[in-house]
Amino acid sequence: MDRVTAAVALGSNLGDRRAHLDYAAAKLHGLLASLKISRYYDTKPEGVSGPQPMFLNAAAVGETTMSARALLEALMVIEDEQGRDRPFANAPRSLDLDLILFGDHTSDEPGLILPHPRFRQRRFVLEPLVSIAPDLRDPVSGRSVAELLLAL
16 A cells, blocks of 8 residues: 555543653554654543543644554554543543544545544644644545634
8 A cells, every 4th residue: 555644633631631642642653654743732622521621632644554444443552552431422531543534535434434524623633733734635625624724
């Protein structure tokens, strides 16, 4: 497989949020070449169940020869290593890693929707992503992530 540029959103709102993101960043260096990671952003919880602690969010962009499914599975292993628990939808989380973009690939398979279905409406994903890769394109809308952020 050719190299594909992948974008990953990182988030944490349980425990030592910074340590969880630092752990994920270190692991992503082993998965993605030419990795760029945004600064960390404190953000209010959006679209979650009940009151929750503030999130710490970031974005990562790098290149891979893995398939989208293999990369997603590797991201889930990293979440599990940091004690990710899924007691209910949108529960607080020690670590959340979402595969946002995978080159110009689109997918609507069980467990793998690309691009991530809600990333265009999420400032906490777009702001960090724009800071490191403003020209990345959404293959569905054809717009850059910078254009998507401006449209919010």
